[in-house]
Amino acid sequence: MTRPITPVLDTVQYPADLRRLSDADLARCADEVRAETISAVSETGGHLGSSLGVVELTVAIHAVFNTPYDKLIWDVGHQCYPHKIVTGRRPRIRTLRQKGGLSGFTKRAESDYDPFGAAHSSTSISAALGFTMARELGEATGDAIAVIGDGSISAGMAYEALNNAGSEGRRLFVILNDNEMSIAPPVGAMSKYLSGLYENTPLHALKDIADGVARNLPAPLRAGAERARELVTGAHGSGTLFEHMGFDYIGPIDGHDMDQLLPVLRAAKARATGPVLIHCVTVKGKGYAPAEGADDCYHGVAKFDPKTGVQTKSKPNAPSYTAVFGTTLLAEAERDSRIVAVTAAMPGGTGLNVMQKAMPARVFDVGIAEQHAVTFSAALAAGGLKPFCAIYSSFLQRGYDQIVHDVALQNLPVRFCIDRAGLVGADGPTHAGAFDIGYLAALPNMTVMAAADEAELVHMMATMAAHDDGPIALRYPRGEGVGVALPERGDVLEIGKGRIVKTGSNLAILSFGAHLSEVLDAAAELEAKGISVTVADARFAKPLDIGLIDRLAEEHQALITVEQGAVGGFGAMVLHHLAASGRLDRGLAIRTLTLPDTFIDQASPADMYAEAGLTAGDIAGAGLSALGVATVDFETKNRA
Numbered sequence: 001m002t003r004p005i006t007p008v009l010d011t012v013q014y015p016a017d018l019r020r021l022s023d024a025d026l027a028r029c030a031d032e033v034r035a036e037t038i039s040a041v042s043e044t045g046g047h048l049g050s051s052l053g054v055v056e057l058t059v060a061i062h063a064v065f066n067t068p069y070d071k072l073i074w075d076v077g078h079q080c081y082p083h084k085i086v087t088g089r090r091p092r093i094r095t096l097r098q099k100g101g102l103s104g105f106t107k108r109a110e111s112d113y114d115p116f117g118a119a120h121s122s123t124s125i126s127a128a129l130g131f132t133m134a135r136e137l138g139e140a141t142g143d144a145i146a147v148i149g150d151g152s153i154s155a156g157m158a159y160e161a162l163n164n165a166g167s168e169g170r171r172l173f174v175i176l177n178d179n180e181m182s183i184a185p186p187v188g189a190m191s192k193y194l195s196g197l198y199e200n201t202p203l204h205a206l207k208d209i210a211d212g213v214a215r216n217l218p219a220p221l222r223a224g225a226e227r228a229r230e231l232v233t234g235a236h237g238s239g240t241l242f243e244h245m246g247f248d249y250i251g252p253i254d255g256h257d258m259d260q261l262l263p264v265l266r267a268a269k270a271r272a273t274g275p276v277l278i279h280c281v282t283v284k285g286k287g288y289a290p291a292e293g294a295d296d297c298y299h300g301v302a303k304f305d306p307k308t309g310v311q312t313k314s315k316p317n318a319p320s321y322t323a324v325f326g327t328t329l330l331a332e333a334e335r336d337s338r339i340v341a342v343t344a345a346m347p348g349g350t351g352l353n354v355m356q357k358a359m360p361a362r363v364f365d366v367g368i369a370e371q372h373a374v375t376f377s378a379a380l381a382a383g384g385l386k387p388f389c390a391i392y393s394s395f396l397q398r399g400y401d402q403i404v405h406d407v408a409l410q411n412l413p414v415r416f417c418i419d420r421a422g423l424v425g426a427d428g429p430t431h432a433g434a435f436d437i438g439y440l441a442a443l444p445n446m447t448v449m450a451a452a453d454e455a456e457l458v459h460m461m462a463t464m465a466a467h468d469d470g471p472i473a474l475r476y477p478r479g480e481g482v483g484v485a486l487p488e489r490g491d492v493l494e495i496g497k498g499r500i501v502k503t504g505s506n507l508a509i510l511s512f513g514a515h516l517s518e519v520l521d522a523a524a525e526l527e528a529k530g531i532s533v534t535v536a537d538a539r540f541a542k543p544l545d546i547g548l549i550d551r552l553a554e555e556h557q558a559l560i561t562v563e564q565g566a567v568g569g570f571g572a573m574v575l576h577h578l579a580a581s582g583r584l585d586r587g588l589a590i591r592t593l594t595l596p597d598t599f600i601d602q603a604s605p606a607d608m609y610a611e612a613g614l615t616a617g618d619i620a621g622a623g624l625s626a627l628g629v630a631t632v633d634f635e636t637k638n639r640a
């Protein structure tokens with residue numbers, strides 16, 4: 001594959017090299033960074049659109065500020081590929097999101113130029129304020145610059161931080177990267193407000209409205225700039241929301257025009273005494289026609305042909321869990337007019353776009369606002385509706401107190417649809433759905449289910465639709481199902497009852513969720529060694545099927561639990577029951593197979609599960625260990 005020709009970028013290894021370039025060469029360098037980003041992501045896949053939208057910003061910030069002494073903090077971090085290219089990581093940029101390669105997000109362990117790790121949104125202003133206050137208290141750290149998108153600034157955390165930073169009044173920079181896009185088109189009043197700040201206003205004409213720049217202008221021009229500013233901010237003295245919160249507001253400026261970016265950043269750096277918000281208008285996917293023309297602006301792409309933009313997507317063997325969820329929810333909603341759905345800025349990722357298209361009034365996209373999504377769902381339930389609140393496992397962590405305080409404590413029937421449960425692959429540890437079993441099963445009133453395959457998902461959704469007695473959660477993984485036939489309509493399952501999948505006599509394996517196929521492979525491996533295995537699908541982590549567990553414990557020499565979740569989840573619930581009921585006193589051999597107590601770096605899901613010790617071979621090995629015999633000994637013992 002031909003690589004782009006990049007004579008200026010080739011002279012840049014670190015930001016210090018950018019600071020030696022003329023403004024004209026910085027603009028050339030930005031063009032080359034864009035070409036390099038497209039070329040690299042065409043080989044790896046990843047978050048292309050957001051990265052292309054910040055190419056000029058990246059070059060300009062590093063050229064003007066003294067990174068890494070100054071702390072540049074990217075919100076989410078999904079737009080940081082150009083940043084990685086100019087901060088010493090260009091030689092590894094084609095390893096992005098691969099096993100052993102560069103992370104797809106900012107990561108402290110990776111570089112001094114990543115002062116604060118991210119991947120979940122809306123943390124950057126809090127982090128920038130933390131660095132600022134560290135500096136104020138005498139630590140050797142420079143200016144803090146947060147770059148946050150218009151989607152990410154919809155979350156509560158961003159306002160908590162703006163509120164705090166405005167009242168502290170210390171010098172700090174927030175760059176609002178406003179591309180009028182989240183993953184989906186942005187929603188909400190804040191998005192409308194931001195668009196209103198520059199609607200009908202030619203950006204190029206506003207080049208000089210930045211305070212610092214305007215102050216340097218001769219008097220007649222300064223008056224013109226002030227008028228331009230009033231045009232953007234409203235009546236004289238009324239100010240923007242940000243100004244009311246204690247920030248100096250600069251902009252909006254064209255975030256792709258180096259002739260605007262460089263003087264504005266330089267002026268802000270030279271003059272700021274308190275918090276400053278610089279509003280940059282950018283285009284997601286900028287400079288790459290297939291991305292600019294796509295509905296999703298190539299937010300996240302597979303590998304692609306850089307000439308055409310056509311992505312290489314392998315043909316799926318089975319529909320994804322998400323797709324089955326989306327169509328099943330629509331079918332349930334067609335049968336029950338009280339069903340509504342809630343997403344926090346992920347209609348496509350969660351599959352809610354299917355119902356959204358058919359029943360727009362019954363699907364609420366609340367923006368990146370998981371805490372609000374949960375409390376809002378609680379009140380929808382209190383108001384008589386049946387909310388299905390669909391949030392990825394790792395993002396639901398944001399809404400935990402709301403789950404406890406607003407949902408579980410009030411025993412409100414919110415249906416939590418938890419996609420991306422378990423290990424997700426290229427997004428790595430930040431996006432792993434590791435903890436939800438433990439954090440949900442710990443809660444009184446909560447019912448927790450996991451789908452072993454996509455047919456089970458359909459049954460469990462019917463169960464959720466029928467369950468009006470309190471909160472209920474269903475977890476399922478990213479990616480393809482196992483290819484089982486789907487029922488026309490789901491059966492309502494008995495709450496707290498598992499099922500036997502296969503009957504044996506020596507070892508029992510109790511699986512919770514989508515690792516059932518690996519468990520069945522492990523059972524086949526063990527049977528080939530002469531060990532008779534029972535396999536059961538627990539279906540529920542809460543309430544536990546105590547009858548089933550007791551029977552498995554009574555009738556087998558050893559019991560293994562398997563789940564796609566962290567220590568402290570399903571296995572812990574089973575152990576707790578066995579200990580409390582005294583069964584452990586009678587010498588039952590038991591192993592609980594979970595994710596290990598460590599964060600696993602990105603790789604393919606299969607490689608990540610191998611690292612976690614959760615392959616079929618690992619499960620079979622745990623079976624042998626629990627039985628306390630090597631295979632040959634076991635056979636001998638059996639014969640005896």
Ligand SMILES: Cc1ncc(C[n+]2csc(CCOP(=O)(O)OP(=O)(O)O)c2C)c(N)n1
Pocket residue numbers: 049050053076078079119120121148149150151152153179181182183284299344345346368370395398
């Ligand atoms: C807490 C949280 N919720 C949801 C997401 C998923 N997510 C990643 S990027 C993104 C959109 C961000 O939009 P914006 O900040 O405007 O950046 P852009 O993609 O437009 O560059 C979303 C919803 C996330 N990373 N973190």
Ligand SMILES: CC(=O)[C@@H](O)[C@H](O)COP(=O)(O)O
Pocket residue numbers: 047076078119183300349420424427478
């Ligand atoms: C950056 C981010 O948080 C999302 O874009 C995420 O990477 C999407 O993940 P899925 O591809 O699993 O929907």
Ligand SMILES: [Mg+2]
Pocket residue numbers: 149150151152177178179180181182
């Ligand atoms: Mg955006």
